[in-house]
Amino acid sequence: MMQLSNETPCNKHSLLNVMNRFIAAANNMDETIMVPNLLRDVPLEDRASQASVSHNNNEPSFPSKQRDMYEHYLLLKSIKNDMEWGLLKREMGGSFLEMTMKHEELQVNEGAAEEGSDLEGQFHYHLHGLFAVLSKLTVQADDLTNRYKREIGGGSLLR
Numbered sequence: 437m438m439q440l441s442n443e444t445p446c447n448k449h450s451l452l453n454v455m456n457r458f459i460a461a462a463n464n465m466d467e468t469i470m471v472p473n474l475l476r477d478v479p480l481e482d483r484a485s486q487a488s489v490s491h492n493n494n495e496p497s498f499p500s501k502q503r504d505m506y507e508h509y510l511l512l513k514s515i516k517n518d519m520e521w522g523l524l525k526r527e528m529g530g531s532f533l534e535m536t537m538k539h540e541e542l543q544v545n546e547g548a549a550e551e552g553s554d555l556e557g558q559f560h561y562h563l564h565g566l567f568a569v570l571s572k573l574t575v576q577a578d579d580l581t582n583r584y585k586r587e588i589g590g591g592s593l594l595r
Contacts, residue, residue, distance in 0.1 A: 451563065454570045455519065461577035462516035465509070468581045474588070475506035505580060512577050 447453065469475070480503075 451566065454567055454574075458570045458574040458577065459516055459519065461574045461581070462512055465577045465581040465584075466513060466516075469509060469584050472506060472509055475509055475584070476504060478505045478587075480505055480508055505583070508576070509580060512573065512580065515573060
């Protein structure tokens with residue numbers, strides 16, 4: 437099995453670099469936030485930054501599914517764990533029957549996808565999406581960490 441050392445230089449635009457930046461940001465978030473329960477019931481975005489973000493970019497704003505910073509913290513940790521440990525751990529939680537049905541569905545879907553599909557195009561499409569998502573998640577982890585530091589330092593999250 438081939439392993440990549442941490443000292444292997446990689447292009448700053450490589451997938452490995454983007455993944456490492458997200459994992460580093462998530463680890464920093466996890467090390468900084470010593471009491472995650474303090475994030476409960478704290479809105480995900482500041483009211484001031486929420487207004488400026490929605491008007492300053494060209495992307496449509498989508499309402500977040502996370503209600504508070506605590507749920508967002510858990511989401512970022514979960515994604516990091518999935519990246520580090522893979523999805524097998526999550527899939528093994530189901531019953532044997534569920535796993536068998538999923539496996540059969542995958543085989544049927546793979547057979548249909550192989551017929552006349554553009555694998556290179558699919559790869560580039562998903563790679564582009566992965567870059568975009570990981571970049572946004574890295575920014576979100578950094579923002580959550582910085583906001584926790586700022587608010588804990590000021591004591592505004594403490595009740």
